């Protein structure tokens with residue numbers, strides 16, 4: 001699957017990337033974290049970081065013999 005095809009699997013909005021800390025670019029939700037005090041922070045990642053994380057997931061799956069399916073980060 002090409003990088004462009006992988007990116008079409010996600011929904012994009014302008015925001016802040018939690019991974020590289022760039023702002024004002026297209027990001028997609030990847031989950032949330034809650035603090036002990038009860039605050040909830042939504043996390044989102046940019047295209048470059050999504051593709052980096054997809055490559056990591058693919059490499060992990062290949063090492064472990066799992067099936068790899070892109071498009072499921074944050075879901």
Ligand SMILES: [Zn+2]
Nearest residue numbers: 017020046049
């Ligand atoms: Zn990023």
